[in-house]
Amino acid sequence: MTSVELEIILKAGKILLSSGAEISRTEDTMNYIARAMNFKDLEAYVSNRGIFATAKKADGTEITRICNVPEVDINLSKIESVNALSRRVTQKNITIEEIESELNQIDTMSDYSFFWRLVAYTLGASGFSYAIGSSITDSIIAGIIGLILGVYMCTIKRILNSDVLITILGSILIALFGNLFIHFNIGSNLSVILLGAMIDIVPGVPFVNAIREYSQNNYNTGITLMMGALLTCISMAVGVAVVQS
Structure with a gap:
């Protein structure tokens, strides 16, 4: 696992948490994406205000990231979009670059007017x-x-x-x-x-x-x-x- 791939998984979790998703949904989605990327060594702890994740690189070194979620603004559209993306990821018909691009689009998605x-x-x-x-x-x-x-x-x-x-x-x-x-x-x-x-x-x-x-x-x-x-x-x-x- 590279730091870029770990950042992608964390970004998906952060979008879910900041949009009002429950902890279990966030953890499940992060694990689905990790397994779809053939990662078996991801350890993530999700709270209502942050995500702590650790993964191992191919050379055995560990990568640790902490993601802060300071504010929650309910947005069901973002939650559904991330869930739909995670389903596509599990079907293995999308590249890492496409995942990162779609997550950026979801993150910058305009809120309700x-x-x-x-x-x-x-x-x-x-x-x-x-x-x-x-x-x-x-x-x-x-x-x-x-x-x-x-x-x-x-x-x-x-x-x-x-x-x-x-x-x-x-x-x-x-x-x-x-x-x-x-x-x-x-x-x-x-x-x-x-x-x-x-x-x-x-x-x-x-x-x-x-x-x-x-x-x-x-x-x-x-x-x-x-x-x-x-x-x-x-x-x-x-x-x-x-x-x-």
Whole structure:
């Protein structure tokens, strides 16, 4: 194994982790690519924020690489693209140069546009509010608040780096606008409006990944993900409590 080939395997793992993939999927994909390249001496340890990998060269010397994943931004398109690439690699109909080129293309793949993010925030809030029993009016209000939240979430990360503070301020924004709509007699049920809008910042992916890690006996990573998700939920509660009090 050469350092270039190890970098390719690490890059695939980093793209998966930074896009929100679970640890087990990342490890499996890295191992699939390594086996497809006829490597039997790859040892990789994957955590939710980094990858540690060691491999042996043909002359017996070892190569060690550490890959840091400082931020996770959910992108299912990148996860699916890397998975599709790994399937092609196992079929052995692609060269190392092609693998490296495609990984670079996936890594630089454009994220979801600002417009579609706002559409997702709006429909998510409105649809969930209606699903839990709100009226058409209340679900529309929840969608409007979700739209406002979407604008906030898409712009605030350029200013703040603290996820806890971002979540608290987002929850304050939701509760503030929800109470304003009720105050002006636009809407009737504050609870379903707030619940509908709050679904947009519920840490669903960390919860699901934490459960998957527990099922794979990765307890340390599972606890880390679960604690992060619980901290997000606490931050949401703090924001709403500040406004309601």
